[in-house]
Amino acid sequence: xxxxxxxxxxxxxxxxxxxxxxxxxxxxxxxxxxxxxxxxxxxxxxxxxxxxxxxxxxxxxxxxxxxxxxxxxxxxxxxxxxxxxxxxxxxxxxxxxxxxxxxxxxxxxxxxxxxxxxxxxxxxxxxxxxxxxxxxxxxxxxxxxxxxxxxxxxxxxxxxxxxxxxxxxxxxxxxxxxxxxxxxxxxxxxxxxxxxxxxxxxxxxxxxxxxxxxxxxxxxxxxxxxxxxxxxxxxxxxxxxxxxxxxxxxxxxxxxxxxxxxxxxxxxxxxxxxxxxxxxxxxxxxxxxxxxxxxxxxxxxxxxxxxxxxxxxxxxxxxxxxxxxxxxxxxxxxxxxxxxxxxxxxxxxxxxxxxxxxxxxxxxxxxxxxxxxxxxxxxxxxxxxxxxxxxxxxxxxxxxxxx
Amino acid sequence: xxxxxxxxxxxxxxxxxxxxxxxxxxxxxxxxxxxxxxxxxxxxxxxxxxxxxxxxxxxxxxxxxxxxxxxxxxxxxxxxxxxxxxxxxxxxxxxxxxxxxxxxxxxxxxxxxxxxxxxxxxxxxxxxxxxxxxxxxxxxxx
Ligand SMILES: [Zn+2]
Numbered sequence: 001x002x003x004x005x006x007x008x009x010x011x012x013x014x015x016x017x018x019x020x021x022x023x024x025x026x027x028x029x030x031x032x033x034x035x036x037x038x039x040x041x042x043x044x045x046x047x048x049x050x051x052x053x054x055x056x057x058x059x060x061x062x063x064x065x066x067x068x069x070x071x072x073x074x075x076x077x078x079x080x081x082x083x084x085x086x087x088x089x090x091x092x093x094x095x096x097x098x099x100x101x102x103x104x105x106x107x108x109x110x111x112x113x114x115x116x117x118x119x120x121x122x123x124x125x126x127x128x129x130x131x132x133x134x135x136x137x138x139x140x141x142x143x144x145x146x147x148x149x150x151x152x153x154x155x156x157x158x159x160x161x162x163x164x165x166x167x168x169x170x171x172x173x174x175x176x177x178x179x180x181x182x183x184x185x186x187x188x189x190x191x192x193x194x195x196x197x198x199x200x201x202x203x204x205x206x207x208x209x210x211x212x213x214x215x216x217x218x219x220x221x222x223x224x225x226x227x228x229x230x231x232x233x234x235x236x237x238x239x240x241x242x243x244x245x246x247x248x249x250x251x252x253x254x255x256x257x258x259x260x261x262x263x264x265x266x267x268x269x270x271x272x273x274x275x276x277x278x279x280x281x282x283x284x285x286x287x288x289x290x291x292x293x294x295x296x297x298x299x300x301x302x303x304x305x306x307x308x309x310x311x312x313x314x315x316x317x318x319x320x321x322x323x324x325x326x327x328x329x330x331x332x333x334x335x336x337x338x339x340x341x342x343x344x345x346x347x348x349x350x351x352x353x354x355x356x357x358x359x360x361x362x363x364x365x366x367x368x369x370x371x372x373x374x375x376x377x378x379x380x381x382x383x384x385x386x387x388x389x390x391x392x393x394x395x396x397x398x399x400x401x402x403x
Numbered sequence: 404x405x406x407x408x409x410x411x412x413x414x415x416x417x418x419x420x421x422x423x424x425x426x427x428x429x430x431x432x433x434x435x436x437x438x439x440x441x442x443x444x445x446x447x448x449x450x451x452x453x454x455x456x457x458x459x460x461x462x463x464x465x466x467x468x469x470x471x472x473x474x475x476x477x478x479x480x481x482x483x484x485x486x487x488x489x490x491x492x493x494x495x496x497x498x499x500x501x502x503x504x505x506x507x508x509x510x511x512x513x514x515x516x517x518x519x520x521x522x523x524x525x526x527x528x529x530x531x532x533x534x535x536x537x538x539x540x541x542x543x544x545x
Binding site: 133134136138140141142144149150151152199200201205268 | 415416417418419420421424446448449450457458477478479480481482483484485486490493496498499500507508509510511512517522533536538540
């Protein structure tokens with residue numbers, strides 16, 4: 001269905017933590033929610049539905065969604081974690097829209113926070129959670145080593161070089177140095193040589209081609225409500241379309257996958273993801289095309305995933321996103337700004353909330369309230385939340401104009 | 404990295420075994436690499452399943468078959484920064500997907516000089532004892 005202007009984010013808040021201002025996920029989510037409620041001009045008692053992504057890594061208690069509602073003493077019709085990896089953090093906006101358009105909710109609070117670098121020993125955590133504990137983990141993989149399998153094939157099949165991946169990292173840093181919360185801001189401007197001189201983490205991925213931890217903690221909270229309520233809001237951001245798709249859990253299962261839509265290409269492959277399907281749903285629902293987007297926020301945890309995601313979102317043919325990078329379109333001042341807070345590569349990953357940071361950046365840009373470099377005149381943004389081993393995908397198209 | 408020193412082997416992780424895969428791990432103790440095949444659609448199946456073929460959706464037609472242990476490298480990465488200190492003595496080590504001759508795919512360590520690692524390089528299985536388990540690993544065939 002075409003969504004039109006059925007629902008919008010009518011209130012928004014974000015919160016940040018670092019070593020000098022150590023705050024845990026519960027505190028961060030509470031702060032962001034308080035700001036969002038005030039921004040929407042409503043009380044917590046008006047909220048009747050709560051969605052979160054999966055529990056923060058820095059506070060892994062089961063039923064975190066309900067822990068948070070209880071912490072606020074905020075009884076709701078339903079609260080739920082949307083848990084297909086980090087994609088759930090983006091997909092919660094779509095679930096909120098469905099609650100609004102069916103009339104089952106008046107105000108849906110979508111919130112996510114995390115503060116992994118401040119509270120968790122991050123060295124061993126990643127691979128232990130995302131590698132197959134039977135057929136992968138015994139061999140000693142890390143998250144970069146698993147993502148490197150995609151990089152190995154992608155580079156081989158499309159003639160992409162390490163210097164190409166380095167250019168992706170350089171452009172992300174060009175955005176990140178302007179954002180006050182970006183984890184890699186302190187390193188300043190870099191060049192391709194900087195990236196190529198950084199050590200391999202897992203070949204072909206060097207340190208600067210991998211997302212960093214940090215900032216210490218982040219949170220984003222969004223109040224979703226109907227078009228009528230949006231009409232009186234200060235700066236509503238319409239959710240014009242959304243989509244999602246999931247193809248596997250462990251990477252070994254992705255290699256075994258044969259039953260999948262044609263948009264994934266001939267299987268097995270490690271060059272195309274279910275994002276193709278999620279994006280198609282979102283464009284169809286919004287009645288828009290990639291050309292209609294003024295801005296893109298990705299889940300680019302490695303330099304090569306930035307390229308694959310741009311292709312799967314429809315901005316370049318398969319294997320050709322590097323042409324877009326070389327053209328300068330994605331850089332500050334370019335025609336298609338991408339990851340305008342520095343993305344996961346330079347802004348960093350505070351944990352599961354990295355997926356909400358992408359939404360925060362889009363909302364701030366569309367409201368003319370960027371913390372870093374502003375994209376003047378941007379009206380439409382596509383935001384991608386990915387999770388697992390390029391397994392789970394959710395897309396939201398946001399607009400500051402009623403269409 | 405052909406002769407990396409062996410760390411205390413019990414520090415390395417052991418597989419968390421599923422019931423579907425019990426025959427696989429039992430066969431490895433006799434240095435046999437086995438996988439499943441659907442007798443209906445003839446597809447090779449791995450990781451192991453119960454009796455439902457994911458490719459043709461028939462039930463009760465899955466049998467175990469022994470692999471030659473020969474295949475080609477589909478993708479690989481040389482790990483320089485390991486997940487835990489238990490792996491420190493082994494870095495760098497090569498991890499990748501191997502496409503076996505019977506048309507199934509396994510994830511494993513690929514032993515051989517990192518500079519010789521390449522897509523489509525030929526590999527063959529060998530076995531490493533770890534605790535009560537035997538893991539299949541692969542060597543570059545030169
Ligand atoms: Zn079959």
